Amino acid sequence: MKKTITILEKEEWKNYVRNSLQHDFYHTWYYHSLDTTGLPLLFVYEEGENYIAFPLIKRPISDTPYSDLTSVYGYTGPISNLKFEQLGAVFLRQFRASFLAFLREGQFVSVFSRLHPFFDQHLSIAPMGGIHPNGKTIAIDLRIPLEEQRQKYHKRLREKIRQLKRKGYSVRECSSLGDISTFAAIYTENMKRIGASDYYLFTPSYFSDLHHSDEFNSKLLLVEIEGKAVCGAFIVCTNDIIQAHLLGTMTAYLPDSPAKLLTDEITIIGRRMGAKYFHLGGGLNFRQDSLFEWKACFSDLILDFSSWRYIADPVVYDSLLEELPLDKSADIDFFPLYRYQVPAH
Template identity: 55%
Template sequence: MQYTLITIQQKKEWVDYIKRSAEYDFYHTWHYHALDESGSPILFVYQEATDFIAFPLIRRKIEDSTLSDLSSVYGYTGPVSNLKFEQLSEGFMDRFKLIFLSFLKQEEHVSVFSRLHPLFQQCLLLERFGGLYDNGKTICIDLSVPIEQQRKKYKKNIYESIKKSWKAGLRVVESKKIADISTFREIYKENMLRIGASDYYHFSLRYFLDLLGTDEFDCRLILVYDGEEAISGSIVTFTGNIAQCHLMATRTKYLNNSPAKFLIDEISLIGRKCGMRYYHLGGGLGFKEDSLFKWKSGFSDLLLNYKSWRFVINVPQYQSLVQKTGMTLCNEVDFFPLYRYPIQKL
C-alpha cells in the first residue's frame, strides 16, 4: 500500500483530486490553501484503483526539534473522497488508517489537528483513530424549503429588523472592485478591533483580493448600502450545494440598525438562485454558545454537530513538549496541541 503526497507547488494534481471528490467545500481547494501562511500545505492521498481519500493539511515545524505536526486551515476541512463517506467500504477505510498512521510515524509528526465539516460524514473515517472532539454546534439555513417557510423560522425581532431594512431602502451590491474590497476590509478590521480578535484575523488587503480573485470556486463580496454608504458586508462562497458565510462585518455606528440581518436574508435569496441547498452561518466565537451563536440561531433551527479531530501520534513526545512550555495535561484549556498554546494568555 502506498500514498501520494501533493505539495502546494503541484496545483494541477491538487485541483484534480478535489474536483473529483463527491463532497468538498472551498476550504479544501488549492487556492484557499495557497493563502495560508502558517506552514506548508500538503494533500495526503490514499488511492486504490479509482477510489481515493484525500486529506488537506498544514505541516508545521516544531521549534528546537526535528519534529513537526499537522493542522488545518481556518474553516471546515477534514478529508474528502470520490465517494461519500457512508459509501466507503470498511476495508478501504481500515487500509487508509494503516497507511496514514505509517506516514505520520515515518515523518515524525507528533500530532494532527483538523477542523471537520459539519455537513459531511467524515467521522465515519476518523472514528477509527480516536481523538474526535465535540466542539459544539453550527447554524445552517435550509434553502430547499420555500422562502416563506424559511422566514417563518426567523425569530420575531429578526424578521422585524429585516422589514425595517426593506422600508429604509437598504440594498445589496455584489462587487469585485478594489475600492469596494478595501472598504469591506476596513469594516471587517473595525469589527475585529471591537471584539478584541487576535492578529490572525486582521487579514491584509492582498488576502481579500486573492480570495475574491480565484476561478477555482465562486467567491463573492456582497455589500449592504444605505444610500451611497456601504454599512455592512460579507464574503460568501458557493461550492457544490453549500453557501458559506466566510466573513461578515458591520460598521459599528450601524450595529443598532442590524443591517447584517437584512444581508443574511438577501444572501439566502442569492444562494437559491445559484442552486444552493444550504447556507451555512457557522457558530459562535470559539464555537461557544455565546451571543454570536444566539444571534445566528435566530435565523434557523437547523443545528449541526461540529467536531474537530485531535490525534496524538507519539504520546511521550507530546507530553514532553507540553511540559517544556510549563503547561500540564490536566490544564482546563480547550486548545490543541497544548504545546502551542500562547502561554501569555493564561
C-alpha cells in the same frame, strides 16, 4: 498508494479537490495558499479511481526533530470521490494504515483537524480514536420554500428586517475594483474595532484574488443606505453549501444591524446559485455565546461540530508536556496541549 502533495503542486491539489464528491471552500488550494502558520500539504491515499485526500498544515516543533499537523481555520477534514461508506471497510482500513505510516515516516507527534458538520468524515478516522465534540453550528435550509424559511426566523428578527427595508437599506451585488476597495475598508475597520490580530488585516489583493478564484463561486455583497456602503460580505458557494467567508459592518451603523438584512438576502442569492444550505457557523471559538444566539435567530437547524485530536507518538507527546509548567489536573481544552501558552502571572 500514498503520496503527499505540497502547496507548490497547484493543479494536482485542485484536481483532487475538484473531483471529490463533497468538499468545501476550506479544502481548496486557494484557501490553503493563504495560510502562513506552516507548510500546507495534501495527503492522498488512492486505489485505482478511488481516493481519500486530507489537507493539513505541517508545523515543526521547536528544538526537536519532530513536527505536528493541524488544519486551516474552518471546516476541513478528509474528502473523497465517493461517500466514505461507499469506499468499503477494506479500503478504509488500508487508508488508515497508510496514514499511520505517513505519520511515522514524517515524525509527526499529533494531528489536529476541524471536521465538516455536513460530511460523514468520521467513518474514515474514528477507528483510530480522537474524535472530540466541539459544540454546535447553525445552518439555514434553502431547500424549503423561502416563506417557510422566514417563518423560522424569530419574530423580532422578521420585524427588524422589515424595519431596515423601510429605513432605506438595500443590498447590491458588486464586482468592480472600487467596490472591492470599499468592502476592504469596511472589513478592516471592523477587524480593528474587535482587536483582531494582524492575521485578519488583509491586503486589497487578498479580496481581489478571492473574488476571481476559479475553485468556488464567490460574490461580493454591499448593504447601502442613501448611496453609502455600510456593511458587506464576501460569500462563497462550493458544491451546495454557501457561507459568508468575510463579513463586516461600519461601527457607526452597528445599532441598526444591517447584517440581518444581508443574511436574509444571502439566502435568496444562495438559492439562485444552487445552494441547499447557508452555513452560518457557530459562536466565537464554537461556544454557544451571543454570536451563536444571533445566528440561532435565523434557523433551528443545528449541527454537531467535531474535531479530530490524534496523538500519533504518545511517548514524545508526554515528554513535550513535561517541559511545560502545566497543572496536570487542570481541565484545559486545547490540542495539542504542548503548544498551549501558559498565561504569565
